[in-house]
Amino acid sequence: MSRVDFSESPAVDLVIENGTLVDAVGEHPNTSVAVDGGRFVAVGPPGAMPVAERRIDASGMYLLPGMVDAHVHFREPGMEYKEGFPVGSGAAALGGVTTVLDMPNTEPPTDTAVRFAEKLDLVRGRSWVDYGFYALLGPGEATELEGLADSGAVGFKVFLGQSEQGPGCPLPPDDGDLHAAMGELARLGLRLAVHAENHAMVLHGIAKVKAGRGTGLEAHRSSRPPLVESEAIRRVGLFAADTGCAVHIVHVSAAEGVAAAVTVRSSGVDLTAETCPHYLLLPDEAIGERLRHRVNPPIRTLGDRDALRKALATGDLQFVASDHAPHSPAEKSANDVWRVRPGVIGVQHQLQILWSRRDEFGLSRSDLVRATAFEPARTWGLWPRKGSVTPGADADLVVIDPNRPWTIDEDVTHSANPEGPFAGLRGTGAPVLTLLRGSVVAKGGRLVGSPSGNWLPGSRWRGPRP
Numbered sequence: 001m002s003r004v005d006f007s008e009s010p011a012v013d014l015v016i017e018n019g020t021l022v023d024a025v026g027e028h029p030n031t032s033v034a035v036d037g038g039r040f041v042a043v044g045p046p047g048a049m050p051v052a053e054r055r056i057d058a059s060g061m062y063l064l065p066g067m068v069d070a071h072v073h074f075r076e077p078g079m080e081y082k083e084g085f086p087v088g089s090g091a092a093a094l095g096g097v098t099t100v101l102d103m104p105n106t107e108p109p110t111d112t113a114v115r116f117a118e119k120l121d122l123v124r125g126r127s128w129v130d131y132g133f134y135a136l137l138g139p140g141e142a143t144e145l146e147g148l149a150d151s152g153a154v155g156f157k158v159f160l161g162q163s164e165q166g167p168g169c170p171l172p173p174d175d176g177d178l179h180a181a182m183g184e185l186a187r188l189g190l191r192l193a194v195h196a197e198n199h200a201m202v203l204h205g206i207a208k209v210k211a212g213r214g215t216g217l218e219a220h221r222s223s224r225p226p227l228v229e230s231e232a233i234r235r236v237g238l239f240a241a242d243t244g245c246a247v248h249i250v251h252v253s254a255a256e257g258v259a260a261a262v263t264v265r266s267s268g269v270d271l272t273a274e275t276c277p278h279y280l281l282l283p284d285e286a287i288g289e290r291l292r293h294r295v296n297p298p299i300r301t302l303g304d305r306d307a308l309r310k311a312l313a314t315g316d317l318q319f320v321a322s323d324h325a326p327h328s329p330a331e332k333s334a335n336d337v338w339r340v341r342p343g344v345i346g347v348q349h350q351l352q353i354l355w356s357r358r359d360e361f362g363l364s365r366s367d368l369v370r371a372t373a374f375e376p377a378r379t380w381g382l383w384p385r386k387g388s389v390t391p392g393a394d395a396d397l398v399v400i401d402p403n404r405p406w407t408i409d410e411d412v413t414h415s416a417n418p419e420g421p422f423a424g425l426r427g428t429g430a431p432v433l434t435l436l437r438g439s440v441v442a443k444g445g446r447l448v449g450s451p452s453g454n455w456l457p458g459s460r461w462r463g464p465r466p
Ligand SMILES: [Zn+2]
Pocket: 071, 073, 103, 323, 324, 325
């Protein structure tokens, strides 16, 4: 809470009045926020607000910092038929997400400074929310890490295990190249996001299961046991300890993965880790198993699901990200699991799912803000500009109506392929208003205005762009 004397100031742009502000440390009832020039300028009791040109009454509503979704695949360039930035970022805005960090496994991949600049040009003016880009650490000796860092990459991404082939499916570097690149990233001061699976074990597991003619989700699950994940986390942890490289483990799926992350962190490594809404929610009796739930790593057991919930509540896992990974209807609808492309969508509905199920997940509202805004912003160098409702921060805000009932169906899913993993799921409490830097971008389930998202360069940015 902070007070400023506004008695002689001109009117500010906007005051949102009398909601319950939730931040990473607690809840603050009867709180108003003032916005001017795209930033918060005051946060406090209604009586302490400046005169405003516009006022929004938020009585009975919760005010949260806009979600920072640090793991999306909007598929540009090269795979726009799966989704693209305008649709993906629109889904984000509708779901209370105001910042996305987009992955580099595109076609071509974002693995050179020239390609990074091309992606910037491609997305400019077409995103509904603010965005940053990862750069790819691909196979072979990495030669452009510094150029990509200077271009403004927010961090790097490496796929240690890859079972798929074709566009969007980069192979891993070998351990020698990975270790050398991590030394360079330590020097550059950028974090490495890691898809942690043991590549050779994944290929071996798939060959074995296919020989046994398994075609269902259980076959897919058994082809990538938890050891595939925990081995990769421990290996990258050893390399991080040796090089000083900061690492982030994406989409932790297994109890053994959590244990590996905790062990590595306790050895002194700067390691953060995320899980995703599908691993927290599934298996779920009401939803059941659907082949379209195929994702790498797989959704596992009730025991794994519960371990991930607990790890998020205790802070052993730092945050939630959607790993929003759209595919076309044809790519998700085969009746053989090996012909269903891995990946699910989630950027639009994750916040309302977390909100509605938070008691079951063991999360307070404040934990939710920590896991959806504060920690991802801090991990990727965006805090306190993002993920924070304090004077000076970008005025990214989501207003949640705690009494609003919802059902996820194709009509409300903003996607090129609205047949998502959670279709039919019901809950209570959902975003009704999303503000990006003080401007309303989504209201009552509809997008407002035109795309106004800005690029968020990483900490090494040496702009202007090459
Ligand atoms: Zn991903």
